[in-house]
Amino acid sequence: AQSVTQLDSQVPVFEEAPVELRCNYSSSVSVYLFWYVQYPNQGLQLLLKYLSGSTLVKGINGFEAEFNKSQTSFHLRKPSVHISDTAEYFCAVSDQAGSTLGRLYFGRGTQLTVWP
């Protein structure tokens, strides 16, 4: 089974500052990587995903993430945050092959709070 560790449960930041949300995973097989965002009282929405190719992935709302295979990390970044980015962010992985087709393993989430 996979495991996903989001190192920070809460990240407070001021508006227009840069932010990085950290994610590390452990897996014995190759994986696909995802970041989801959850706004209050809503379900999760996909921000971006890494399947293959370029290790720098760009997503919606100005977010990007970089896959680092040697460090088994997939950190999420944004150069300048807005108050509307306040939400909970989840890192997730799924196996590229094997019997666990379709199964996503989620981290515990990071609450990003943007202050004016």
Place this chain on the structure above:
Amino acid sequence: DAGVIQSPRHEVTEMGQEVTLRCKPISGHDYLFWYRQTMMRGLELLIYFNNNVPIDDSGMPEDRFSAKMPNASFSTLKIQPSEPRDSAVYFCASSRTGRTEKLFFGSGTQLSVL
């Protein structure tokens, strides 16, 4: 496209009562997932279906929980009898292929068992 539709949005019940949560996936999606979200355990996959067939139910907590998918457009998650520790937000999600395609989540059912 209306997205994944869950009902009810909120459910308050008393311990020992039966609770049924409902989900309508997006048309054409072959995979349906039930997740539970709590402060203590985060997001947990309970069960998922492929083409209406349960594939992995290893996340179902115990026999009190059961899930069905009688057709491609409807699924239920039932808890009988319910207990206070079942209080959580239950999410349904669907996807087209289940591996690389993104999951579309419903808005969740907030369950409170008193």
